[in-house]
Amino acid sequence: MLVFVLRRLAQALVVMLAVAFIAFMLFQYVGDPVLNLLGQDATQEQRAQLRRDLGLDQGFLVQFGHFVANAVQGEFGLSLRQGRQVSALIAERFPATLELSLVAALLALVLGIPLGVYAALRRGSAGAQLVMTLSLLGVSLPTFLIGILLILVFAVQLHWLPSFGRGEVVALGGWTTGLLTADGLKHLVLPAVTLSVFQLALILRLVRAEMLEVLRSDYIKFARARGLSDRAVHFGHALKNTLVPVITITGLQLGSLIAFAIITETVFQWPGMGLLFIQAVQFADIPVMAAYLCLIALIFVLINLVVDLLYFVVDPRLRIERSAAAH
Secondary structure, three states, X not given: OHHHHHHHHHHHHHHHHHHHHHXXXXXXXXXXXXXXXXXXXXXXXXXXXXXXXXXXXXXXXHHHHHHHHHHHOOOOOEOOOOOOEHHHHHHHHHHHHHHXXXXXXXXXXXXXXXXXXXXXXXXXXXXHHHHHHHHHHHHHOOHHHHHHHHHHHHHHHOOOOOOOOOOOOEEEOOEEEOOOOHHHHHHHHHHHHHHHHHHHHHHHHHHHHHHHHHHOOHHHHHHHHOOOOHHHHHHHHHHHHHHHHHHHHHHHHHHHHHHOOHHHHHHHOOOOHHHHHHHHHHHOOHHHHHHHHHHHHHHHHHHHHHHHHHHHHHOHHHHHHHHHHHO
């Protein structure tokens, strides 16, 4: 087990270094931050001085080495746009993104699993066909279009929900949340629903496909032969085995929700990391962009590591195979 963990950690370290290097290399070509900071009227001397102050006159490898050394300590340098520590900016924005992603994931699970089970058990019915049609729309429609339609209906025409911002939040130490205020919950509804639509449709279709596969298996036929009721067969046996791959996919999709919340945050002006990243791209704020991508890579690496460890613990075949390979 220790060897397995160390090997996975080594692989994670290589992945993180590769992501950091590629991100930092690519962002050398997105624009000149000095020009954005000083404007067109600055003299060459002023630009050269600012470039030296920011360390941009040093070589690429030197800049990258400084970046990695600081990142290991949790520091990503100063934002070229705001002149503040990047780590402080991310710490301010991360609670909003995580809150939005967790609520979206919860909505996708709470609605996707029952609808997927219904579509599998009532296959061929009008209700099941309607559910599958809506799920196809959820998979096909782009996120920004869903967000704009929800704003048009519920904010502009019906005036039920706000269309932008995070609303009133409560500070719990260094963490901020809008889940404890009525205004914060109202502001959360539209962006959370928008972000959850694709994941909901994906989970729904996955649950339906897995449920249909499980219902055709031999042990389900044996359970029916024993005289068990449909409820016991469907929910006591079939659903349990259906949820194993669903939980795995959901865990990995949480990383995707955090990473791809950019569009939703932009549409609703949600003050999270995605909006911070978009603003950094527009300004060529290299430290913020590189730090954001490294953080997203770290989230994916950690989630994959946890999933691998859970598989290793739960599935004895992996331990047997590795033990046989070692001998």
